[in-house]
Amino acid sequence: MAKSGIYQSSLTKKYVIALAGLFLISFLFVHLGINLTVLIPESQDTEAKEIFNKAARFMMLNPVIKVFEIVLFAGFIIHIIYGLILQIHNWMSRPKRYKVEGWSHTSPFSKFMIHTGMIIFIFLIIHLVDFYFKAKFFEGAESVWYDGEEYHDLGALIIQKFQNLGFVIFYIASFLFLGFHLHHAFQSAFQSLGLNHPKYFPFLKALSLITSIIIPVGFTIIPVFIYFQIV
Amino acid sequence: MNFTLKIWRQKDAKSKGKFEKYSISDISPDCSFLEMLDILNEQLVARGEEPVAFDHDCREGICGTCSLYINGRPHGPDDAITTCQVHMRRFKDGDTIVIEPWRAKPFSVIKDLIVNRNAFDKIIQAGGFISVDTGGIPDANAIPIRKEKADQSMDAASCIGCGACVAACKNASAMLFVAAKVSQFALLPQGRIEAKERVQKMVxxxxxxxxxxxxxxxxxxxxxxxxxxxEHIARMNREFFGAKVGGRKNIKK
Structure with missing residues (x-):
């Protein structure tokens, strides 16, 4: 692909953004699964946060995951850049706007993808600085010992972060916007890829709605549980 | 019925243009929207003013020539009809009605509410046809076609090329128009022959x-x-993907 994205066909750009988007959704599920382990209480065999800390180390050091991490960053960058290219082109396609803007019966979420996307992007940057780089370089985390082996207590870092109500609210609000983004995104990606079939599309739309609820709810129960000390 | 009209007035393609306010009274509720504009124009002519230019032809909802963006909706407040089929009874007495031309970069304003929709013709010229040799009339049943496919193709072919899809789209996208034109051929055996080239050229x-x-x-x-x-847009997306991946050559223009 020697050609720059700007010169690709409008439909090619849509395929790329849709495929990158679907890949990012699959990542969200993996991320959510690992995050939820931080809520597992201590049991006979494991201490509190032990499973989470071990999972976090696996995600940081496993070579396969490391390769996927590069793919993931590429996915984010491609999705964001293509989204911006498409949006700027869309704005340019109507240089003179209407006095009375349209109010057709359509999904309201689809009209604000760039806005919700921007909010998620800001969240992503803050999130990377707050958690990812700290975890990556093992900064700001105390040591913890399981079976005589040293681990970094990232679970404790998360619990400490979510003591701040402002941060909890910011975190929840960001996921609310991610939910809005996903509500349109998931099913829309299939339409862009041409996979709209009258028999299966209602199912994909339902799946899209479920995803847009599960992801934000799943991610937000963690700060809520931690803040209110439910676990 | 009485109305206040806010109409986009633009002398020609190069002029800047602005909204003008007109009051119109004693309009019958059974008057069509275009007839209401006709009455306004008669009054303007009688006053020695320039009448409002707007596109119209058949006034039967068939040709797709009329093209007004009325209070934020192409073809006015009703679903599934063209501007010429809108009647003044759809509005409330005393309403203010804002009338704008289609807004899109490829649809330049020619005058007032008339836009140049030549861009659609150019898309059709790029590939929206089938190349067949003329000759004797072929037997109607020589090529079997599934009823379902024929129906879908007919639905796509019902596009009148009015440009409401572009006008309504927040991105001024012509995907629905192009998709309809790609689909009407892609669904039928005669159209399949040039399908791969057609979709790439039109897109x-x-x-x-x-x-x-x-x-x-x-x-x-x-x-x-x-x-x-x-669904036709999805079909176009599939057709395009198939043509890019499966076609022997990439067609850019």
Missing amino acids: AKMDELGFGNCTNTYACEAECPKEISV
């Missing part, structure tokens, strides 16, 4: 002319006077 022309991209908001489907389904 390339659409991009070149400066139409926006599809966000799958589906305002086009909601406003289309012929209720053309966005």
Whole structure:
């Protein structure tokens, strides 16, 4: 692909953004699964946060995951850049706007993808600085010992972060916007890829709605549980 | 019925243009929207003013020539009809009605409410046809076609090329129009022969002319006077993908 994205066909750009988007959704599920382990209480065999800390180390050091991490960053960058290219082109396609803007019966979420996307992007940057780089370089985390082996207590870092109500609210609000983004995104990606079939599309739309609820709810129960000390 | 009209007035393509306010009274509720504009124009002419230029032809909802953006909706407040089929009874007495031309970079304003929709013709010229040799009339049943396919093709072919999809789309995208034109041929055996080249050429022309991209908001489907389904857009996407991946050559123009 020697050609720059700007010169690709409008439909090619849509395929790329849709495929990158679907890949990012699959990542969200993996991320959510690992995050939820931080809520597992201590049991006979494991201490509190032990499973989470071990999972976090696996995600940081496993070579396969490391390769996927590069793919993931590429996915984010491609999705964001293509989204911006498409949006700027869309704005340019109507240089003179209407006095009375349209109010057709359509999904309201689809009209604000760039806005919700921007909010998620800001969240992503803050999130990377707050958690990812700290975890990556093992900064700001105390040591913890399981079976005589040293681990970094990232679970404790998360619990400490979510003591701040402002941060909890910011975190929840960001996921609310991610939910809005996903509500349109998931099913829309299939339409862009041409996979709209009258028999299966209602199912994909339902799946899209479920995803847009599960992801934000799943991610937000963690700060809520931690803040209110439910676990 | 009495109305206040705010109408976009623009002398020619180069002028800046602005909204003008007109009051019109004693309009029958059974008057069509275009007849109401005719009455306004008669009054303007009688006053020695320039009448409002707007596109219209058949006034039967068939030709797709009328093209007004009325209070934020292409073809006015009703679903599945063209502007000429809108009647003044759809408005309330004393309403203010804002009338604008289609707004899109490829649809330049010629005068007042008339836009140049030549861009659609250019897209059709790029590939919206089948190349057949003329000759004797072939037997109607020589090529069997599934009823389902024939129906879908007919639905796509009902596009009148009015441009409401572009006008309604927040991105001024022509995807529904192009998709309908690609689909009507792609669904039938005669159209399959040139399908791979057609979709690439028409999409390339659409991009070149400066139409926006599809966000799958589906305002086009909601406003289309012929209720053309966005399933056709998905079909175009499939056709395009198939042509890019499976076609022997990439066609850019």
